[in-house]
Amino acid sequence: MLANVLRRLVTVIPTLIGVVIVTFLLTRVLPGDPAVYFAGPTATPQSIAEVRKSLGLDKPLPEQFARYIGELAHGDLGNSLATGRPVLAELTSRLPASAELTLFGLVISMLIAIPLGILAAVKQGTWIDHTCRIVATAGVSLPVFFTGLLLVYVFYFRLGWSPPPLGRLDVFYDAPPTVTGFYLIDSLLAGNLELFRASLGQLILPGVTLALFSLAPIARMTRASMLTVMASDYIRTARASGLSSYTIVVTYAFRNAMLPVITTLGMVFSFLLGANVLVEKVFAWPGIGSFAVEALIASDYAPVQGFVLTMAVMYVALNLLIDILYGVVDPRVRLEA
Amino acid sequence: MTDIVANANTRPAGGAAALFRHARYVIGENPITGLSFGLFLLIVIAAMVGPWIVPYSPLASDTSAALKPPSIAHLFGTDQLGRDIFSRVVAATRLDFAIAILSVALVFLIGGLAGVAAGFFGGWTDRIVSRIADTIMAFPLFVLAMGIVAALGNTVQNIILATAIINFPLYARVARAEANIRREAGFVEAARLSGNSEWRILAFQILPNVFPILVVQMSLTMGYAILNAAGLSFIGLGVRPPTPEWGIMVAEGAANIISGEWWIAFFPGAALMIAVFCFNLLGDGLRDIVDPRRRT
Numbered sequence: 070m071l072a073n074v075l076r077r078l079v080t081v082i083p084t085l086i087g088v089v090i091v092t093f094l095l096t097r098v099l100p101g102d103p104a105v106y107f108a109g110p111t112a113t114p115q116s117i118a119e120v121r122k123s124l125g126l127d128k129p130l131p132e133q134f135a136r137y138i139g140e141l142a143h144g145d146l147g148n149s150l151a152t153g154r155p156v157l158a159e160l161t162s163r164l165p166a167s168a169e170l171t172l173f174g175l176v177i178s179m180l181i182a183i184p185l186g187i188l189a190a191v192k193q194g195t196w197i198d199h200t201c202r203i204v205a206t207a208g209v210s211l212p213v214f215f216t217g218l219l220l221v222y223v224f225y226f227r228l229g230w231s232p233p234p235l236g237r238l239d240v241f242y243d244a245p246p247t248v249t250g251f252y253l254i255d256s257l258l259a260g261n262l263e264l265f266r267a268s269l270g271q272l273i274l275p276g277v278t279l280a281l282f283s284l285a286p287i288a289r290m291t292r293a294s295m296l297t298v299m300a301s302d303y304i305r306t307a308r309a310s311g312l313s314s315y316t317i318v319v320t321y322a323f324r325n326a327m328l329p330v331i332t333t334l335g336m337v338f339s340f341l342l343g344a345n346v347l348v349e350k351v352f353a354w355p356g357i358g359s360f361a362v363e364a365l366i367a368s369d370y371a372p373v374q375g376f377v378l379t380m381a382v383m384y385v386a387l388n389l390l391i392d393i394l395y396g397v398v399d400p401r402v403r404l405e406a
Numbered sequence: 407m408t409d410i411v412a413n414a415n416t417r418p419a420g421g422a423a424a425l426f427r428h429a430r431y432v433i434g435e436n437p438i439t440g441l442s443f444g445l446f447l448l449i450v451i452a453a454m455v456g457p458w459i460v461p462y463s464p465l466a467s468d469t470s471a472a473l474k475p476p477s478i479a480h481l482f483g484t485d486q487l488g489r490d491i492f493s494r495v496v497a498a499t500r501l502d503f504a505i506a507i508l509s510v511a512l513v514f515l516i517g518g519l520a521g522v523a524a525g526f527f528g529g530w531t532d533r534i535v536s537r538i539a540d541t542i543m544a545f546p547l548f549v550l551a552m553g554i555v556a557a558l559g560n561t562v563q564n565i566i567l568a569t570a571i572i573n574f575p576l577y578a579r580v581a582r583a584e585a586n587i588r589r590e591a592g593f594v595e596a597a598r599l600s601g602n603s604e605w606r607i608l609a610f611q612i613l614p615n616v617f618p619i620l621v622v623q624m625s626l627t628m629g630y631a632i633l634n635a636a637g638l639s640f641i642g643l644g645v646r647p648p649t650p651e652w653g654i655m656v657a658e659g660a661a662n663i664i665s666g667e668w669w670i671a672f673f674p675g676a677a678l679m680i681a682v683f684c685f686n687l688l689g690d691g692l693r694d695i696v697d698p699r700r701r702t
Contacts (some may be wrong), residue, residue, distance in 0.1 A: 087541030091550075095557040206690075210683035212633055214640050215656055218663045226666055233664065343548025347637055351660065362641045365556050373494035377553035381545045 088381045093137050147371030156375040160357050167356030171341050173272050174279025182284045186291025196265055208285035213344040217278040217351035232270050234352040242267050275352040282344050283337050294329040298322045317346025331395050335388045427694050439691030445684040452499040460493035464650045476669055483669035495677045498650040506632040511623050517574045518620045521581025526608050539575035547572040555643045565644035569631050581621050584616045595663035625690035629682040636678050652678040
């Protein structure tokens with residue numbers, strides 16, 4: 070098992086190298102002079118030359134790359150022009166907000182999509198199946214920023230059920246003492262139920278928005294994989310042996326059908342992490358996505374580069390985790406390796 | 407679009423008439439596909455003649471009529487500057503459609519060719535193309551698109567380019583797989599034996615066979631391309647105001663949602679949604695026509 074995980078870890082290395090090369094190339098080789106960029110809008114030719122020198126941009130490309138790697142190794146992602154703080158510090162302080170939102174969205178999405186997919190497969194060809202297909206196609210068609218705004222209009226403006234879409238907590242509340250950085254968990258740890266309710270209230274709309282968007286691939290995959298499993302020999306045998314359909318679907322089919330669904334989670338995360346940026350903008354969520362968007366608009370390049378790199382590294386790590394999880398869930402994968 | 411599919415299918419189906427019958431059968435089987443073809447036509451018409459048939463100029467502001475809810479005079483209402491939203495939504499079709507078509511066409515060419523070459527030649531070509539595709543896939547795609555547009559500069563051309571790049575792996579992989587299975591096929595061997603060069607085989611035997619599959623891929627990714635481009639312009643990249651474009655129009659109306667002026671963001675958002683929905687259904691429908699095995 071451990072050897073397996075290690076072997077899988079080794080395969081991540083070329084991917085990470087690729088990621089680092091791409092983020093490096095994004096600033097250095099492409100058209101446009103990064104020195105002009107970093108020197109800011111009021112730069113003189115002299116100050117541009119200085120910036121070029123201080124950034125090491127007058128050196129040959131391989132040397133610049135080596136320098137970039139060295140900076141990365143020290144956790145140096147440069148400074149944000151807007152706040153003056155190191156990008157790494159900005160990102161780590163905002164990461165929990167994004168992570169909480171993304172994971173919350175994923176949980177809602179799985180809670181809806183998996184039962185829906187199972188039902189659609191078990192009752193193939195009925196209205197449930199058609200609903201599942203429509204929901205799945207509509208889900209990927211919905212621009213996530215548009216769904217978010219619609220939900221805000223209906224649940225905040227019309228019905229008044231949800232708090233204003235302005236971040237993680239209403240201004241009346243103070244953030245819970247930081248343990249995990251997830252307000253839901255921290256407020257419970259602090260034993261503050263009111264705070265828990267308040268942060269949950271803020272989370273629900275953006276969480277549902279993300280869930281609606283990521284529902285489709287999970288529901289589709291669950292349905293397809295349940296259909297394959299339900300047509301297999303051992304399900305037929307279980308049926309012939311007179312097991313109840315509940316036992317067949319839940320104990321036998323569901324467990325085996327979950328394997329391909331776990332694999333799709335990789336793609337779902339790609340969707341979620343991208344959609345996260347848009348949802349954070351709609352709900353003024355103080356995560357790394359809205360930080361990157363602000364930096365983008367202000368042409369503040371270091372935070373954007375740091376953001377892209379962080380997201381890619383997280384995504385690679387998540388995919389790795391999914392692979393390892395797959396090995397844990399499916400003993401056959403372990404045996405083969 | 408139909409021409410392409412027709413060409414692709416004349417071989418297995420044996421004639422355009424047979425294809426037409428087959429297409430009609432598939433559409434009859436699934437009326438939603440028919441609906442999506444109709445919608446697609448509507449979008450194409452709006453993109454072609456939209457700016458000339460709208461009742462108001464999409465850029466003309468009239469502050470005395472600002473923030474009016476939908477009415478007979480202004481079907482979709484007016485925005486903060488009193489511009490007619492209906493006119494803007496229709497006029498925006500051209501830009502959104504153009505971005506999607508151009509980006510998809512670009513990746514169709516580059517990704518398709520790279521993939522076919524990788525699958526057919528194998529070896530180093532394959533290794534390089536696959537490595538590039540893997541590296542792109544290592545990023546959450548929308549995030550990579552943001553990074554590319556930020557690096558290359560904030561223009562519409564770069565939105566098109568970024569959207570093409572993030573779709574590259576999808577095309578390259580499909581094309582690679584399809585070329586790879588045909589590499590040793592009987593008709594390829596026959597062409598080789600009759601003295602055709604490898605490049606000639608690639609161009610005249612492999613490409614025409616992979617083509618229809620890539621066309622389906624194109625329609626399947628159109629919706630995603632539009633969503634992606636609109637998402638980028640929603641966060642303020644690429645398209646600049648006052649240009650009418652769906653993503654930026656939703657962004658312009660976002661602040662008004664919490665004060666109840668829903669129509670500013672709603673109609674462009676709905677147009678975007680319908681367009682994406684239509685492209686996705688169309689993609690499924692085309693796949694059913696071209697590749698019956700994968701029919702769901």
